[in-house]
Amino acid sequence: MSRMFFIAFLIISITCPAQKTTSNDWKMKTENAEFLHRAMKQVTDVIVHDIFSPPVTSRTYAYVSVAAYETLIQGNNNYTSLAGQLHDLEALPIKENKIEYSPTLAAVHALLTTSKHFVLSEEKIDGFEKTLLEEFRTLGIPKTTYDSSIAYGQQVAEHIIAWANKDNYKQIQSMSDYRVRNDVGSWKPTPPAYMKAIEPNWNKLRTFMIDSAQQFKPVPPPPFSTDTASTFYKDVVAVYEKVNTNTAEENEIANFWDCNPFKMNVRGHVMYATKKISPNGHWMNITSLTCKKSNASVLKSAEAYATVAVTLADAFISCWDEKYRSSVIRPETYINQHIDPNWLPVLQTPPFPEYTSGHSVVSSAAAIMLGKLFGETFEFSDNTEVEFGLPVRNFGSFKQAAEEAAISRFYGGIHYMPAIVNGQEEGYAIGAFFANNLRTNSK
Template sequence: MWRTMTGALLLGAMVGCARPEPAYRTQPPDPEWLHEAVKQVTDVMVHDIFSPPQASRVYAYASIAAYEALRPAYPGYRSLAGRLNDLQPVPEPEPDQTYYFPLAGVQALLRVGQAMVFTEDRIAAYRDRVHARFRALGVPEPVFARSVAYGDAVAAHILAWADQDRYRETRSYPKYTVTDAPGRWRPTPPAYLDGIEPHWREIRPFVLDSAAQFAPPPPLPYDMTPGSPFYEQVREVYEVGLGLTEEQAAIAAFWDCNPYVMHTRGHAMFATKKITPGGHWIGITAIAARQTGADLMQAAEAYAVTSIALADAFISNWDEKYRSNLVRPETVINQHLDEAWTPLLQTPPFPEYTSGHSVISTASALALTALFGEAVAFDDTTEVEYGLPVRSFTSFVEASQEAAISRLYGGIHYRMAVEHGVEQGRAVGRFVLDRLGMPSPALAAEQGPDATPRRTALR
């Protein structure tokens, strides 16, 4: 009996002293780690006033780094090396070593993001908080250090690849040359800023064969003879602006996404900072991933695919903007129709044709539709923190169509720039999906309301 009692006591002591498994081994990786890291990069770019093309480049490289650093933990996902222009095989983890790849993925994203923004200390401080969170999950120090080092190795590989995309060279290229030629773009009030990124077409695309691969038809010839096709385009912008409905004004404001709106009071001038158009669609990506219950890897895939489509759409769009160099409606209307007219939205500082919102929104919507389905209804809360209400959509395509037409309502684009921009974005988006090995969805408008949702993967 004594032996039995002793054995029972020893067994009880062993059970009582058994250590519980650390949380990082028992809990599934939380996709919020990635969503929050992407949002941190967005917030820093808003603070640093990144232009729309610049921001799209940061999103793409940072998201690709996160995807590649997470991928070894998910064998069903293939590397993007060989599918993206000039991307060589990414470093692989050491065999027979233990890693916590969620930490590596977030580390890679933040390292790339930090290297590409101006306010690096904000991302560094956030990364320190992230490290504390992972340590609190019980990640052993050797595994922690190894995972951070792997994330850094992937980030270094992606940054070396990024360093060859000609971005650095374009920083020293000459500014846009303003001319008085009729129909040519010129700076607009109130700040009369120089044309932003006139050499963005020189940036290496991620998937496209060239910046001009999907060049749209040229804009209508400049001709302000009453009744000419171009005159009618201008007249429509003017009349729409005079007769805006409350809903049209709300749509224009919601999709403004101007990262640097200038205000004047007397002789003083100050700016309001907001997210870029690409930042808005990255926000929609987060909404879609959360709403559909995407896990950490699926979220990383969504950010990577959407940001690649975004980045190449901006390269394609900017190629046309500085080829056609078309004058903005505000300039023409003030000269020929009404010198006191002002658009609802502040005219952005770059040429008019084609509409950037139309191009990048359509490409993004195609990517998100391929990822999450044709008829995913969602509430877009992206602009709430900037003082705008929630807008609801029945699909990503519906959102992109509203984003496109918003530029006509805002008084900053002609209808031809909107419609041809949608076609351009559709071509870019489908090409990106094809190169990534993802079936290209038909637009909901083409397929009908009963289209079956589906989810594809980079596999």
């Protein structure tokens, strides 16, 4: 009897698979954060190609990241919408419960569709999305699910674009350029291209969560002076002497955090540009590699992108507000006029006033938000600059990376120490404001 039972059991085991393939297997395959990371990297690549200024880049990242986050959290009680928290963002379209969706597919489509509203090279986004969507189709998503996911992602994208269209950006672009002041102590265009000042009216952009561009106004910079006993002169000499005595490691740090989207190169009578990632693009990439190292879900990854991006965006508004209020002269200009006409900084001086340091502000703000999400002692290897020919740098925390990003501007010869130290305080305050007040995960 027992022998017959064993044979029957064996036959059943052979003819009936232990785990039957179901029609929902596509769900596990599509809810993969890598799709989101690849979409965000494509946006970064197009931003680099299109040569966006750092403030404009921060605006783009904020809107596309919010689009992805809001798409993914619909119907998920563990996450809170940013509607009602970010200025003028109204409740997002609601998914129909009776229809099945792929949240990741919908979110990727929302992110990429939104991004096309901001970039110049739309065709690069189109081509990438076409390839990505073909990958989704090969995973066995039912046609009705595929179509409903794309349709919902489109709804969210249109909602976010409508929100973005009311942030005063178009009006800012039609405002007058910055008029260079004649006094000796104010910012002047710098070599080699002597470009006009970038985004002098950025403080008029609608903020994302801070009350206004002035909410985290830093202390004023030291007053301009050519008196050798003055604080300002001593700050200038500190930059001059630091660049002249930099170690190889300090020069490497300066170049690693350069993040100049449009470095102008001069070879005789030929001038050409080198395109690189922006400082906020660098921190968005740090967000990406952090999510990957921690095996963050697609929802957690979207939360990280969105919270870091809106923090960066308001940090830029705050920083740019101060830059054009104080209009501090750059070290290169001062040193060439008053100390050494042949002196050159390690880095090319960017085309906007000196105070406060943008890297110091935005890096400090991003570090606070990332520390909240992933821990204050999260170790990571930053490979952001590898594609631009620079080696990996290792950090024991986000704050350590932010501190290195800040001091890199001193090593690079493009900022005085007050812009760095006070910029860090400005950034830490903005980061803490977002970390303490922006609600995402409801657990």
